[in-house]
Amino acid sequence: MRLYYALDLKDDPALIAEYERWHRAENVWPEIVDSIRDAGVRDLDIFRAGNRLVLVLDVGDDYSAERKAASDAANPRVQEWEALMWQFQQALPFAKPGEKWVAMQPIFSLQAALAVRHPRR
16 A cells, blocks of 8 residues: 655755755664664655655555554654654644644546546456
């Protein structure tokens, strides 16, 4: 299953560059990578357009965002990383209070559209 989330960075070129520096493979803390993998995330990518970020997670059927959030909340190193990253990030204008990454809702699927046009016989 693939999940998508959005978040904004502060609209400051120097802060955006620093955020990207922290996300280079050699700069991400090993504990962060471990926490992601331990949660059942198979792959994770972050994309940026301007100051908007999109996070893409590939997860198995047993993945639970709630379990990941609870595990992260109990991990001091993850909390330290989150506090560091929040210096660069800002909530989306429509985010709920305390919400950071906002889940994106799928609105179109080429595979679904093709299946409607050409159902298997």
